[in-house]
Amino acid sequence: MPDPTQEVGGNGVHAFADSLYRAESRRVLSTLIRLLGDMDLAEEALQDAFAAALERWPREGIPANPRAWLVSAGRFRAIDKIRRRARFDAVSAELADRIETEATVEPDAPPHGLEDDRLRLVFTCCHPALQADAQVALTLREVCGLATEEIAAAFLVSPTTVAQRIVRAKAKIRQARIPYRVPSLSELADRLDNVLHVVYLVFNEGYLSARGDALARSDLSSEAIRLGRLLADLLPEPEVFGLLALMLFHESRRHARATPEGDLILLDEQDRSLWDGAQIRQGRELVERAFASGRIGSYTLQAAIAALHAQAPTLQATNWAEIAGIYEILRRADPSPVVELNRAVAVAMRDGPAAGLELVDALLGEGKLTDYHLAHSARADFCRKLARWEEARISYLRALELVRSLPQRRFLEKRLRELAEIGTGGVPT
Numbered sequence: 001m002p003d004p005t006q007e008v009g010g011n012g013v014h015a016f017a018d019s020l021y022r023a024e025s026r027r028v029l030s031t032l033i034r035l036l037g038d039m040d041l042a043e044e045a046l047q048d049a050f051a052a053a054l055e056r057w058p059r060e061g062i063p064a065n066p067r068a069w070l071v072s073a074g075r076f077r078a079i080d081k082i083r084r085r086a087r088f089d090a091v092s093a094e095l096a097d098r099i100e101t102e103a104t105v106e107p108d109a110p111p112h113g114l115e116d117d118r119l120r121l122v123f124t125c126c127h128p129a130l131q132a133d134a135q136v137a138l139t140l141r142e143v144c145g146l147a148t149e150e151i152a153a154a155f156l157v158s159p160t161t162v163a164q165r166i167v168r169a170k171a172k173i174r175q176a177r178i179p180y181r182v183p184s185l186s187e188l189a190d191r192l193d194n195v196l197h198v199v200y201l202v203f204n205e206g207y208l209s210a211r212g213d214a215l216a217r218s219d220l221s222s223e224a225i226r227l228g229r230l231l232a233d234l235l236p237e238p239e240v241f242g243l244l245a246l247m248l249f250h251e252s253r254r255h256a257r258a259t260p261e262g263d264l265i266l267l268d269e270q271d272r273s274l275w276d277g278a279q280i281r282q283g284r285e286l287v288e289r290a291f292a293s294g295r296i297g298s299y300t301l302q303a304a305i306a307a308l309h310a311q312a313p314t315l316q317a318t319n320w321a322e323i324a325g326i327y328e329i330l331r332r333a334d335p336s337p338v339v340e341l342n343r344a345v346a347v348a349m350r351d352g353p354a355a356g357l358e359l360v361d362a363l364l365g366e367g368k369l370t371d372y373h374l375a376h377s378a379r380a381d382f383c384r385k386l387a388r389w390e391e392a393r394i395s396y397l398r399a400l401e402l403v404r405s406l407p408q409r410r411f412l413e414k415r416l417r418e419l420a421e422i423g424t425g426g427v428p429t
Contacts, residue, residue, distance in 0.1 A: 013058045020066055021050060022219065026145050028070045030117035034180050035071075036078050039142060039170050044081070049074035118143055118223075119230050120180065125169070126194040127178050134169035137162050139198040140205075144220060150205060153404060188235055195231070196243050196299065199224050203247045207254075209405055221251055238290040242300030245286035249306035252279035264411045268315035280310045298334035301326055320349040337368040341375055348382060357382035373402035377412065384419070393419050 025046060032042035049070040063069040125139035137155070140146045148166070152159040172178070183191060206220025228244040256274035257265055287307050290300040305326050312318035327343035340363055348356025360379045369375035380395035393416065400412045 013062070014054065016062060017050060017053055017057070020070075024067050024070075025050075026143060026223075027118060028067055028074065029145075030121045030143065031071050032074050032078070033121055033142070034117050035075055037180060039173070041078055041081075042074075045074035045078040046070075048077040048081075052077065116230060119227060119234075122195055122198060122227065123183050123188070123191055124173075124178065124180050126191045126198065127173070128190060129176050129178060130169050130172055131165070132194060134165040134172075135194050136198050136201060137165045138169040140201060141166050143198075144202050144205075144223060146202075146205060146220075150209075189237075192231075192235060192237065192240070196239060199227050199231070200243060200247075200299070202227075203250070207250055208408075218254070221247070221254075225251060232286075238293040238295045239297040239299050241286040241290040242297060242303045245283040245290065245303040246299055246306055248279045248283040248286070249303065249310050252276040252283070252310065258407070262407055264407050267309070272313065275310070283307060283310065298330060301330045301333065305330075315349075318349070320346055324350050337363060337372075337375075341369060341372075341378060345378060353382040353385040357386065371402060373399040373408070376402065380415065384415070389419055389422055 028049065029042055029046045032045050033039055036042045036045060052073045053066075053070060057063075121143050122139055125142060126135045130138070133155070137151050140151045141148070148159045148162050152162045155162065203221050203224035206217045206222070206224060209217050225244070225247050228240070228247055231240045232244050252275050253267075253270065255276070256270040256272065259265060283303065284307055287300065287303045290296065290303070305323050308319050308323055308326075324343065324346040327339065327346050331339050331343055341360065344356045344359035344363070347359060357379065360375060360382065363369055364375060364379070376395045376399035380392045380399060383389075383392035383395060396412050396416050396419070400409060400416070403409050403412065
């Protein structure tokens, strides 16, 4: 969170507010949703609160607790808005009275279990009365602030589809009067699968952004890990441990995954001394706890794969046979096209690029992942290693058509330039 004690004047207030919005807006929104009981009203209140801050802070100075100030300002702006409607609607008057008189919780109070507003909101968004795809889309939008286009990229669907899911989910919450409250222990277990799915999608968007200038968004991956830790404290289930371990293993490589200019560095070229040893150790401990339970799910299997990567000194020294074997188990336990693609890469490392190419071609031939840039990028890599230059070029171009992340675009363009050099007598890399 930005430091309000720093000197901020003139245009500095706007810069501070922008930074504060990026760091704290979802926490403020989550608290406003709890206080106001309505997502749309809370979103309006959030915008009103920041507008009030930009108006008043240049004159009055930045408050010592900006987040608490924003929650209070948003709440009172919402009450004013409801009271203006109350002239025509008695229900609005009752709602304003309730919001104004209800006791509030200090926004900076330490969380106790699910008293953390963001985690409470995650479970609310994952209420079983909502469709599963709507639960995920709504949580990504409301809790994490992802744009509709970013959610669409994570789902491999159109932005229009995602927008419709979110609108329907909000309407269902209002119509069914789904409460913003802490679920009981019996309810928690039923909602856990969807919550874990949401947390992992948030992490994935932070680890490898689907669009934009940055390769990764540490705010999102950090938020996902924070939510994972809270879940592990609240509900110490093996799959919670597995997911948290998986995220920690991936996050441990953050500083080795990009150049200072923000360009992608593949696994085989990463400086493994930059990997975070503490996160790797935490991940191993969590995997061991998950396996000790005897109840092994898909996140724990993926974490076991990540652990094998973490312990290997080089790409070539990695136990690809065991990784391919675990992917085969995962493919049977929790089948998905992306799992099959990852298995194809592991098989290629074990048996050679021709074996991987055969698997990827089968996936694409079945119509799976035809709009997924990583599938075409993987195919291009296999073709490049097999010296099938024209096929590699076509697949790289198809991946380039589909990708929206600028760092990933630059990487694909680099591969295409390397292929062009081969065509003029250059040496392949």
